[in-house]
Amino acid sequence: MxxxxxxxxxxxxxxxxxxxxxxxxxxxxxxxxxxxxxxxxxxxxxxxxxxxxxxxKAVKNRVHLDVSGSEGSTRDQEVERLLALGATVQADRRAPDGSGWVTMLDPEGNEFCVCRSEAERE
Structure with a gap:
């Protein structure tokens, strides 16, 4: 281990x-x-x-972080907050039923996904 x-x-x-x-x-x-x-x-x-x-950075990351909101924030609120911090949206995979995620890039282009919070999934 x-x-x-x-x-x-x-x-x-x-x-x-x-x-x-x-x-x-x-x-x-x-x-x-x-x-x-x-x-x-x-x-x-x-x-x-x-x-x-x-x-x-030359190619897509082979490993990335999946993140979600804490303290009552939603996926969509986190996307907006991260945009304000300097991230950008690479791909929006949100579905009409509320499921899905948003793939974002940090300021140096590293991919990460913003997923629904635990409360949103319940």
């Missing part, structure tokens, strides 16, 4: 991308991290690590 320590994002601007995900998740940037560091750690339910790499 193994432990998963981090989900790691290769990126051009680690601190800026970590700040987007901090605002999206409410997680905390490690106090040991500086704005100019090549590695920035975001501490939360799942630790996210952002590492500076020289090459840009």
């Amino acid at each position: 193994i432990d998963i320590d981090y989900v790691t994002f290769d990126c051009a601007r680690p601190y800026e991308l970590a700040a987007f995900w901090r605002d999206a998740t409410g997680f905390e940037i490690s106090p040991e991290t500086g704005a100019d560091d090549d590695e920035v750690l975001l501490l939360g339910k799942v630790n996210l690590l952002f590492i500076r790499v020289p090459e840009g």
